[in-house]
Amino acid sequence: MSNIQLYYHPMSGHSHKVLTLASMLGLDIETLTIDLKSKAHLSESFLRLNPAGKIPVLVDAGKTITDSHAILFYLAQQYDQQRIWYPDDLPTQVEIQRWFALSAGELCTGPVALRGIRILGKPGNEEQAKQLTIKLFSLMSKQLEQQPWLAGSHATLADIALYSYIALVIKLEPSLSDFPRVLDWATRFEQLPGYRTLPEK
Ligand SMILES: N[C@@H](CCC(=O)N[C@@H](CS)C(=O)NCC(=O)O)C(=O)O
Numbered sequence: 001m002s003n004i005q006l007y008y009h010p011m012s013g014h015s016h017k018v019l020t021l022a023s024m025l026g027l028d029i030e031t032l033t034i035d036l037k038s039k040a041h042l043s044e045s046f047l048r049l050n051p052a053g054k055i056p057v058l059v060d061a062g063k064t065i066t067d068s069h070a071i072l073f074y075l076a077q078q079y080d081q082q083r084i085w086y087p088d089d090l091p092t093q094v095e096i097q098r099w100f101a102l103s104a105g106e107l108c109t110g111p112v113a114l115r116g117i118r119i120l121g122k123p124g125n126e127e128q129a130k131q132l133t134i135k136l137f138s139l140m141s142k143q144l145e146q147q148p149w150l151a152g153s154h155a156t157l158a159d160i161a162l163y164s165y166i167a168l169v170i171k172l173e174p175s176l177s178d179f180p181r182v183l184d185w186a187t188r189f190e191q192l193p194g195y196r197t198l199p200e201k
Contacts, residue, residue, distance in 0.1 A: 013164035024194035095151035099158035111169040144181040
């Protein structure tokens with residue numbers, strides 16, 4: 001039995017980020033499904049784990065970590081002995097933090113919202129979500145013109161944080177093929193050792 005547990009949902013892109021890093025680090029993680037439809041994330045027992053009522057939540061040796069970015073950071077610091085995913089140099093760390101902020105901001109108002117509206121039937125402004133997605137893709141394209149990965153010369157937590165929802169909306173929105181650098185980045189990401197396939201939709 002694994003010492004590490006992840007409360008998650010198989011359709012959750014935020015959970016997919018964590019499972020991707022765990023797989024790339026070769027970690028054995030026990031997954032526990034939280035059924036969002038039946039509002040298990042708002043149950044008393046789950047709210048004790050995460051008062052924000054959101055997945056993913058990681059529990060490792062009695063420590064509880066909430067929020068996908070905090071979990072990515074924790075796993076990299078704790079288990080990536082080679083310091084590949086969150087390198088020790090300050091300029092790369094600054095870049096990763098910048099992409100974490102975009103992942104918690106523009107990624108959610110753009111691609112996450114677009115997928116929510118189109119696939120999960122959530123309310124929202126579809127055109128606005130599409131335009132915000134295009135804006136994020138433009139920003140990524142500019143960065144990928146300078147370097148192969150979002151925070152430098154090799155893949156880091158920045159790429160893991162962005163990949164899941166970007167790849168999910170690429171399938172939904174044909175106009176995104178106007179961003180060949182982003183498409184190429186997603187394809188290269190899928191070739192990294194330990195890559196974990198996406199949720200179905
Ligand atoms: N900032 C959080 C966002 C997590 C999030 O929004 N999770 C969704 C599932 S993908 C959730 O739990 N939604 C339930 C709700 O908001 O009621 C993170 O990065 O972990």
